[in-house]
Amino acid sequence: MASLTFNQVYQRLLRQYGPQDWWPGDTAFEIMVGAVLTQNTSWTNVERAIGNLKQRDALSSSRIVAMPHAQLARLLTPAGYFNVKATRLKNYCVWYESQGGLSKLKRLSTEILRKSLLSVNGVGAETADDILLYAFDRPVFVIDAYTRRLFTRLGLVEGNESYEELRRIFESKLARVKDKVGVFNEYHALIVHHAKYFCRTKPRCQDCCLQHCCIGAVIS
């Protein structure tokens, strides 16, 4: 049986689960904060940390920059890695303010903006792409561990490609789609949803809409 195409995987996931309405967050800045805080961390824990910031009326770059490390770390406690993340989030906010805020950043080309994001200590490839796609509506495909694992199992990638190489493959395979921002947004969200709410609860994926994504693999 021939393997699915990248477009077919998307169609199947969308038909199976419907639109995911990502990224959770009311403002572009909240999305950016969430992107930093969710590094290797479950979203429910991130929500608590963001809730703490909101409760203190501290969900703004200026308030975060002005906050002592220990105080910020305390608010971020539920998100884990709180010392690391306090530093990273502050780094991000210092950069954000130094760039002149959202209105100035919006004017930058995607390439320039991506390089600038990656210059922030604590913002790696995936976090940068989360921010580009979900906060700036740029047509960038986000690669994460789920994406690599799923598409390796589907036989659509080798699995040992670098982040940039995988991103290039996805964007190349989806080069003909019209609404790239909309599709890239939905695609990544669907992959995460599938991994979290299907693969985890049904280890062998016997009635999986992708049929073979988990067969023969031990889901951990």
Next chain:
DNA sequence: ACCCAGGGTCATA
């Protein structure tokens, strides 16, 4: 008690 989560950095070879 163990595993892992919507990663990234840094030191080492």
Next chain:
DNA sequence: TATGACCATGGG
């Protein structure tokens, strides 16, 4: 380039 240690809470 490519591993490994490290960061840390909360749910399954």
